[in-house]
Amino acid sequence: MKRKYWLMVLCSLSSLWGNAQQGFPVPQGNALQLFYLQRTSNHNTIVYELNYKNGKLDLRSPVHPFWIRYTEQNQRAELNFIQRVFAYGVKVKQLPDSSYRVKLVSYAGYSMYLKKGADGKYRIYAPINGQLMVLNRIFVKITGGSMWSPDIEYFEVSGFDPATGQPVVERRKVLTNEIKE
Secondary structure (H helix, E strand, O other): HHHHHHHHHHHHHHHHHHOOOOOOOOOOOOOOOEEEEOOEEEEEEEEEOOOOEOOOOOOOEEEEEEEEEEHOOHHHHHHHHHHHHHHHHHEEOOOOOOOOEEEEEOOEEEEEEEEEEOOOOEEEEEEEOOOEEEEEEEEEEEEEOOOOOEEEEEEEEEOOOOOOOOEEEEEOOHHHHHHOO
C-alpha cells in the first residue's frame, strides 16, 4: 500500500516538473522565500520573500521581490524602478483579518493572499483550479512583443494543497481587461 502511494506521489511530481519549462533553476536556501516567478526569456528569476525589519514583519511592505541573476553568476540584485513599478513589483493591501491581498503590478486580475498559518509561518495562497492553495511558482510563457507590451501565451501557477500536501498546477490565459486596475 505504501509503495502504491509513493508511486502516485512521484507521478504527480513528475507531471508538475514536466509542465514547467525544463532546465530552469529552482531557488534554494532562502527561509523567507514565499514564491518565485520565471519567464521564457531567460533563466533569471524573481523571488518574492517576506520582508522583515528589526525582527518583525514590515506591515507596510511585507513582501520583497528581488532577482536571482542566474545568467550573471547567480547574483542577487534588486529590481530597478521600472521593473518594480511596471512589471514585477507588488501591490499589498492589509485586510481586516490581518492577512494581506497581494497583486503583481503588471497583472491586477490575479489576487494572492499572504496569511499566517496555525504553525506561525507566513505563506502565499493563490487560486489554483478554483481553490486557495499554497503558491510556490509562477511561470510566464512569453511569445514575443516588447518589454512594455509582451505577448503572453499563458502563465502557469503551481503549489500544493495545504490540506493534503498534494501538488497542484494550473495554466491560465492572461485576460487583457485584468492587466491593470
